[in-house]
Amino acid sequence: MAKASVHIAALIAASIACAANADELVPYKIAGDGIADSLTGSPGDAIRGRALVLARTTTCILCHSGPFPEARFQGDLAPDLAGTGNRWTAGQLRLRLVDASRFNAETIMPSYYRNAGLLRVGRNFDGKPILSAAEIEDIVAFLATLRY
Template sequence: MATMSVLPAVTRAQELKPYAVVGDGIPTSLTGAPGEASRGRALVVERSSTCILCHSGPFPETKFQGDLAPSLAGAGNRWSASQLRLRLVDASRLNPATIMPSYYRVDGLDRVGRAWRDKPILSAEQIEDIVAFLSAQRE
């Protein structure tokens, strides 16, 4: 029997941490500390995070990876940690027509599911974990 886990919902009590966009990135960690790459990898392959639904990557154990977005293999060669962080926080700042969710934004969004209203999809710590994982992908 297959099991499906769901990412823990970030609560309103976990307010968004302030950040500054500089150019095409967010140069400073949302938490003030680097993330943990192994936790980031686990989040990326977890279907409820939605990453793997659109992206493929170096995940041989994961079937049915997406092909709508760039492969995550070699992401650390293509984008800096700063650029990756902004893409996760709010990709629409770089491409208003993107289908990538804004994982760390709550205002100005359309068609947000009831469970996610007024809450970011990922916490600041989860964003940093994914940034750590993707930055290490040097193909």
């Protein structure tokens, strides 16, 4: 149990550190239906990405389900994440996380890396993206590993 507490504490610390830098957006280029280049210039960490997907703070698991036997109460509002790495490229995944509304203007999925033109945003979060560039890359790295 102590090991799990250390991992949870590390995840919380990392999330707070990333949130402190999350309000600074790095420029990116959309080409076709994706963002080919990493937002950070390097690949993300799939282990951190998995932890972010399962963290209730990112809300992924509230809407999506997936191959996560340890996660209770997985969502059923959005596509199952199993096989995500087969369905989309890293660039396509990146754009879906950055701004899901580019694919569906009526989506309920948050645009995790936008800070303007958003609706129903709390005052403390206005002008800030939900995730940092590093967190986006970590999630992309993890989702790319999900193959059938």
